[in-house]
Amino acid sequence: MITCQTIDAIRQQVADWKTAGDTIAFVPTMGNLHAGHLQLVSQARQQASRVVVSIFVNPLQFNEAADFEHYPRTIDEDCRQLQSAAVDALFLPTLDVIYPHGQSATTKVIVPGLGDILEGEHRPGHFTGVTTVVNKLFNMVQPDLAFFGEKDYQQLMLIRRMRDDLDMPVQVRGVATQREPDGLAMSSRNGRLDAGERQLAPCLYQQLAEIEGAIARGEEDFRQLEQDAEAHLDRQGFRTEYVRICRQQDLSAAQPGDDKLVILLAAWLGQTRLIDNISFSSPSA
Ligand code: PAF
Numbered sequence: 001m002i003t004c005q006t007i008d009a010i011r012q013q014v015a016d017w018k019t020a021g022d023t024i025a026f027v028p029t030m031g032n033l034h035a036g037h038l039q040l041v042s043q044a045r046q047q048a049s050r051v052v053v054s055i056f057v058n059p060l061q062f063n064e065a066a067d068f069e070h071y072p073r074t075i076d077e078d079c080r081q082l083q084s085a086a087v088d089a090l091f092l093p094t095l096d097v098i099y100p101h102g103q104s105a106t107t108k109v110i111v112p113g114l115g116d117i118l119e120g121e122h123r124p125g126h127f128t129g130v131t132t133v134v135n136k137l138f139n140m141v142q143p144d145l146a147f148f149g150e151k152d153y154q155q156l157m158l159i160r161r162m163r164d165d166l167d168m169p170v171q172v173r174g175v176a177t178q179r180e181p182d183g184l185a186m187s188s189r190n191g192r193l194d195a196g197e198r199q200l201a202p203c204l205y206q207q208l209a210e211i212e213g214a215i216a217r218g219e220e221d222f223r224q225l226e227q228d229a230e231a232h233l234d235r236q237g238f239r240t241e242y243v244r245i246c247r248q249q250d251l252s253a254a255q256p257g258d259d260k261l262v263i264l265l266a267a268w269l270g271q272t273r274l275i276d277n278i279s280f281s282s283p284s285a
Contacts, residue, residue: 031074055078
């Protein structure tokens with residue numbers, strides 16, 4: 001695995017591979033890799049002849065400075081895992097490479113509407129940070145394919161919208177959420193949970209499964225299901241930000257009779273904010 005720290009270096013490497021007839025898959029990450037990331041790499045490995053992974057903890061997408069500072073940085077272990085996963089290149093840009101004019105002065109990519117609801121409402125500026133950095137990383141790496149986890153469902157939708165709106169020549173592929181045996185969605189944030197919180201955390205997935213079950217049994221009052229789920233999680237010790245039953249196509253509030261649904265939630269457990277979702281076809285549609 002080669003490591004590139006500059007735009008020129010990664011572009012030259014990718015250009016050489018493309019000249020040789022390779023297709024380039026790209027997995028952008030913020031490091032602290034877990035099995036979920038490795039699944040993205042594995043899908044990338046299967047679908048292209050060269051795999052590039054980036055690690056950049058992007059300050060622009062953190063709406064709290066403390067969250068950015070405490071974000072786990074485990075570069076040596078990450079490199080070891082990427083080597084074992086037969087990654088061809090690691091792109092490791094510094095802050096100056098990504099934001100040479102500083103974060104506040106940089107040109108930004110904003111996806112209105114879709115970027116303002118759910119996560120966008122609760123984490124103002126977060127998605128602008130995500131789409132801005134992903135746009136820059138795409139321009140730097142110039143991949144044919146890019147892989148993102150479905151755990152960040154809204155992020156994946158926004159990146160696809162940005163790709164369409166800005167006519168980016170990259171295929172965006174979603175990869176199913178990887179879960180611990182007890183159902184907890186894998187996330188770099190799980191490592192911050194203490195033992196008691198870790199025991200409680202799978203309740204989020206259980207709650208999603210319960211709502212899906214209720215809809216499968218014919219429950220039609222979706223807003224009541226959302227409210228009941230929020231109250232239930234709060235009673236268990238979460239500080240729930242939202243539980244929403246949405247249409248997959250645009251994340252608007254789902255109504256009975258809608259076909260493709262996704263349930264998304266965000267909740268705090270102590271100092272850790274967790275998100276999760278499940279998507280399914282409504283049996284009543
Ligand atoms: O999902 C993430 O890890 C980040 O939001 C991403 C896509 C790497 C952009 O910083």
